[in-house]
Amino acid sequence: MTQPIKFYQTGTFTVGNRLLPPEQRSVQSSIARDNSLNSGHRACQGCGEALGARYAVDAAMRATHGRLIAANATGCLEVFSTPYPESSWQLPWLHSLFGNAAAVGSGIAAALRVKAHKAGQEQSDIRVIAQGGDGGTTDIGFGCLSGMFERNDDVLYICYDNEGYMNTGVQRSSATPPAARTATTMPMGPEPGAEFGKGKNVPLIAMAHEIPYVATATVADLRDLEAKVEKAMSLHGSRYLHVFVPCPLGWGSASCDTIKLARLARETGLFPVFEAENGQVTDVTTIRRRVPVEEYLRPQKRFAHLFGDPGRPDLIARIQAGADRNIERFGLLGSQTSEAS
Amino acid sequence: MKKPFAITLDPDSALANKTGAWRTERPVYVDRLPPCNRECPAGEDIQGWLYHAESGDYEAAWRHLTRDNPFPAIMGRVCYHTCESVCNRAKLDAAVGINSVEGFLGNEALRRGWQFESPAQESGHHVLVIGAGPSGLSAAYHLRRLGHAVTVLEAGPMPGGMMRFGIPKYRLPRNVLDAEVKRIADMGVTFRYNEKVTQLVEAMRDEKADACFLAIGAHIAKRAYIPAKDSSRILDAVSVLRSMEEGDKPLLGRKVAIYGGGNTAIDVARTARRLGATDAVIVYRRNRESMPAHDFELEEALEEGVMVKWLSTISSADEGEITIEKMELDEAGHPQPTGELETLAADSLVLALGQDIDMSLLETVPDLTFEEGRVVVDPETMMTGHPGLFAGGDMSAGERNVTVAIGQAKRAARHMDAWLRGANLGPKSEKAVADFDRLNTWYYSDAPKTIRPKLDAARRTSSFDEVQGALTEDTALFEARRCLSCGNCFECDNCYGVCPDNAVIKLGTGQGFQINLDYCKGCGICAAECPCGAIDMVPEES
Numbered sequence: 099m100t101q102p103i104k105f106y107q108t109g110t111f112t113v114g115n116r117l118l119p120p121e122q123r124s125v126q127s128s129i130a131r132d133n134s135l136n137s138g139h140r141a142c143q144g145c146g147e148a149l150g151a152r153y154a155v156d157a158a159m160r161a162t163h164g165r166l167i168a169a170n171a172t173g174c175l176e177v178f179s180t181p182y183p184e185s186s187w188q189l190p191w192l193h194s195l196f197g198n199a200a201a202v203g204s205g206i207a208a209a210l211r212v213k214a215h216k217a218g219q220e221q222s223d224i225r226v227i228a229q230g231g232d233g234g235t236t237d238i239g240f241g242c243l244s245g246m247f248e249r250n251d252d253v254l255y256i257c258y259d260n261e262g263y264m265n266t267g268v269q270r271s272s273a274t275p276p277a278a279r280t281a282t283t284m285p286m287g288p289e290p291g292a293e294f295g296k297g298k299n300v301p302l303i304a305m306a307h308e309i310p311y312v313a314t315a316t317v318a319d320l321r322d323l324e325a326k327v328e329k330a331m332s333l334h335g336s337r338y339l340h341v342f343v344p345c346p347l348g349w350g351s352a353s354c355d356t357i358k359l360a361r362l363a364r365e366t367g368l369f370p371v372f373e374a375e376n377g378q379v380t381d382v383t384t385i386r387r388r389v390p391v392e393e394y395l396r397p398q399k400r401f402a403h404l405f406g407d408p409g410r411p412d413l414i415a416r417i418q419a420g421a422d423r424n425i426e427r428f429g430l431l432g433s434q435t436s437e438a439s
Numbered sequence: 440m441k442k443p444f445a446i447t448l449d450p451d452s453a454l455a456n457k458t459g460a461w462r463t464e465r466p467v468y469v470d471r472l473p474p475c476n477r478e479c480p481a482g483e484d485i486q487g488w489l490y491h492a493e494s495g496d497y498e499a500a501w502r503h504l505t506r507d508n509p510f511p512a513i514m515g516r517v518c519y520h521t522c523e524s525v526c527n528r529a530k531l532d533a534a535v536g537i538n539s540v541e542g543f544l545g546n547e548a549l550r551r552g553w554q555f556e557s558p559a560q561e562s563g564h565h566v567l568v569i570g571a572g573p574s575g576l577s578a579a580y581h582l583r584r585l586g587h588a589v590t591v592l593e594a595g596p597m598p599g600g601m602m603r604f605g606i607p608k609y610r611l612p613r614n615v616l617d618a619e620v621k622r623i624a625d626m627g628v629t630f631r632y633n634e635k636v637t638q639l640v641e642a643m644r645d646e647k648a649d650a651c652f653l654a655i656g657a658h659i660a661k662r663a664y665i666p667a668k669d670s671s672r673i674l675d676a677v678s679v680l681r682s683m684e685e686g687d688k689p690l691l692g693r694k695v696a697i698y699g700g701g702n703t704a705i706d707v708a709r710t711a712r713r714l715g716a717t718d719a720v721i722v723y724r725r726n727r728e729s730m731p732a733h734d735f736e737l738e739e740a741l742e743e744g745v746m747v748k749w750l751s752t753i754s755s756a757d758e759g760e761i762t763i764e765k766m767e768l769d770e771a772g773h774p775q776p777t778g779e780l781e782t783l784a785a786d787s788l789v790l791a792l793g794q795d796i797d798m799s800l801l802e803t804v805p806d807l808t809f810e811e812g813r814v815v816v817d818p819e820t821m822m823t824g825h826p827g828l829f830a831g832g833d834m835s836a837g838e839r840n841v842t843v844a845i846g847q848a849k850r851a852a853r854h855m856d857a858w859l860r861g862a863n864l865g866p867k868s869e870k871a872v873a874d875f876d877r878l879n880t881w882y883y884s885d886a887p888k889t890i891r892p893k894l895d896a897a898r899r900t901s902s903f904d905e906v907q908g909a910l911t912e913d914t915a916l917f918e919a920r921r922c923l924s925c926g927n928c929f930e931c932d933n934c935y936g937v938c939p940d941n942a943v944i945k946l947g948t949g950q951g952f953q954i955n956l957d958y959c960k961g962c963g964i965c966a967a968e969c970p971c972g973a974i975d976m977v978p979e980e981s
Contacts, residue, residue: 111881111882111883111884112882112931112932112970113931113933113935113936113937114930114931114932114933114935114936115931115932116494116929116931116948117493117494117920124932124936126932126935126936127932127935127936129945129947133941136452136453136454136941137453137458137941137942137955137958138452138453138454138455138456138457138458138958139453139456139940140453140456140458141939141940143461143961143962143963144939144960144962144963144964145939145962146939148939148940149937149938149939149964152939152941179453180453182446183446183449183450183451184448184450184451184452184453184455184456185450185452185453186452186453320936352963353962353963353964354962354963354964354966354967354976355967356939356964357937357964357967357968358967361881
């Protein structure tokens with residue numbers, strides 16, 4: 099019988115699965131997970147960044163057997179986790195400035211290398227991550243980040259992308275998508291919200307540095323995110339992981355919809371999920387049930403001005419065209435035709 | 440400790456910050472009633488036993504299943520599986536093959552010789568069961584499980600009732616029936632055959648029975664007046680099917696006409712084909728839409744070459760032929776005669792017009808009431824007007840099929856037990872149904888579409904012995920894992936993983952989860968991402 103016996107009722111989509119052998123289960127399904135970002139943090143209800151950070155750092159902790167130091171940029175992640183003198187972090191963790199997380203990470207890696215050499219070892223067993231939001235990564239910390247890439251410092255940089263400066267009151271960043279309302283891109287005039295054709299795609303810029311590893315992920319696909327962190331920690335040199343994390347406050351979405359929106363961002367093609375080594379795309383996560391962008395945009399108040407009567411179907415069509423471009427560019431439909439639902 | 444400028448708190452973990460105070464709604468784990476369970480006439484916990492089957496623990500699955508129904512191998516062959524018609528998975532791709540997995544578990548139990556456990560404690564009560572059909576056997580099983588001494592009195596020479604004398608072998612092999620009945624006898628139930636009870640009150644007194652369950656089948660064929668010559672050959676369906684079991688095979692001839700539109704008519708037609716009839720023609724006075732027989736049985740019969748004369752009545756029978764009259768539907772949809780006649784070659788005519796029950800044994804029982812040839816029972820407890828006398832199966836109202844009989848008998852047995860203990864079970868608490876809308880179907884793997892035809896082919900290996908094929912272990916496991924576990928946690932860890940506040944506590948295998956209300960902010964992600972809809976968001980009291 100050619101029965102695919104690996105069919106486990108919920109496949110790999112759920113966090114855990116009692117039918118899988120323990121070694122194949124996700125980090126997050128384990129009672130022994132580190133909870134690197136612990137309870138009591140002050141993130142909003144349904145915060146995607148808090149979730150993404152725990153997913154990524156817990157996976158890195160497992161990959162390094164707990165031998166891990168984190169440098170953190172200013173932003174929500176820093177403010178909600180560590181209002182002095184309390185902290186939710188359960189690993190050595192350092193915050194310096196908004197724009198220098200990558201440089202601080204580089205410095206820690208350099209110091210560890212020196213200490214290892216003095217101890218007669220080739221390299222330290224302690225690994226380094228640097229992390230920040232999209233503001234601290236794509237705008238303010240961009241110079242330090244590019245320098246870290248260019249020097250190929252032994253740091254995994256993780257960007258939690260919630261598409262704006264949420265901590266300071268929802269201002270536009272260079273990761274804010276077109277037509278989105280923020281405090282600085284109000285929905286008025288002929289082109290309401292953030293402008294089309296601006297901003298930057300940092301994963302592609304990171305690839306242009308030809309660093310060992312670049313990947314994107316979302317909080318909606320835990321197994322994929324954990325696999326990418328593990329892969330990154332198996333390599334040395336500069337590595338970059340860009341995690342898509344919905345923000346209920348800044349996006350005007352229901353707190354319970356955080357994972358759903360991340361899922362829809364991928365299924366519409368608006369956020370391509372892929373990985374690249376040494377500047378070459380090596381794998382993409384194909385779309386499972388393709389949906390039009392409306393389904394992603396409508397639950398978010400930051401796009402409310404696109405809907406209603408008469409609404410802006412022309413702008414929705416431009417956003418759809420962007421998604422279609424991604425689908426073509428990254429081959430997000432794979433070889434099979436999309437499974438309409 | 441000396442604190443820096445503008446600092447009033449000591450360095451600490453953020454665990455000191457009880458963010459649960461922000462909450463306006465709290466997640467609550469619930470168990471909802473899966474639609475399959477609600478639909479099952481035998482009241483099986485289908486989702487519950489599939490859960491065990493999914494992990495390959497077939498014995499646990501079988502033991503869970505047989506809490507409600509002692510006949511999984513029989514069910515896997517003759518149950519009309521109305522559960523599958525309401526399965527939520529049908530809205531995704533195709534319903535879970537519940538019936539086929541049940542049959543697999545039944546076969547597995549017979550193959551491995553799994554037995555029922557004898558009751559841990561004897562109650563000291565003696566209960567009489569009249570009739571060893573599906574209803575009587577089910578009642579005997581459940582009463583024995585509850586610790587009562589049970590004696591089954593059967594008028595016929597063998598157990599099974601209509602499962603033996605009504606259901607043909609090609610649907611239910613007799614070794615399967617015998618094996619599942621024997622397992623009940625092995626629990627310590629006494630069976631006595633060829634003992635027809637004629638006076639119930641005396642029988643109960645003679646047997647020193649504290650209570651009695653009446654489960655006499657409908658074995659008397661209904662007749663219709665058909666003008667017939669002496670040379671015509673007219674039989675009734677019950678005796679045709681019965682003679683397949685006892686003694687000589689019935690002589691039906693090459694061309695057989697069957698009068699009636701129920702499952703029994705179809706069983707006779709298919710039996711006639713197997714006995715060598717070239718023509719087996721069912722004559723039915725209405726059309727296909729109003730036929731009481733199950734559609735899949737008709738389909739199988741048509742595939743086997745059985746023919747049907749719709750909208751026809753039989754007006755007379757003669758040697759070698761019958762005369763039928765065409766009918767047409769009036770505006771109200773009732774068939775009306777047209778006067779148009781035709782003849783049909785028929786060596787024999789079998790009447791399958793329904794069956795009645797011989798209730799003469801109840802004549803001297805006080806306090807009983809009868810309605811339309813059935814004993815009136817309390818629909819909740821199944822007790823008749825006579826205290827301690829319960830009735831089920833064909834004797835009570837409701838659809839007459841094996842699964843319904845088994846379910847009614849279970850209910851009766853539980854109420855008999857309560858009555859014997861002087862207790863009252865009270866009304867059953869009805870759980871909310873696990874609707875499809877509450878599922879987050881993203882999380883269920885697509886069961887590859889190539890699988891279904893393979894299963895279908897396995898289910899339909901056409902042979903004289905048994906039409907319906909059985910699943911192998913691989914296919915059964917696959918089929919079980921297609922269950923969505925609607926409304927009942929199956930420990931996928933989603934809630935535990937998706938909480939941004941680590942506020943879900945995983946209690947360990949089989950223990951489920953608990954919400955840490957000190958830190959739960961009430962965002963609702965756990966409820967939204969629960970695949971099976973087993974978490975409700977409940978407003979906090981202000």
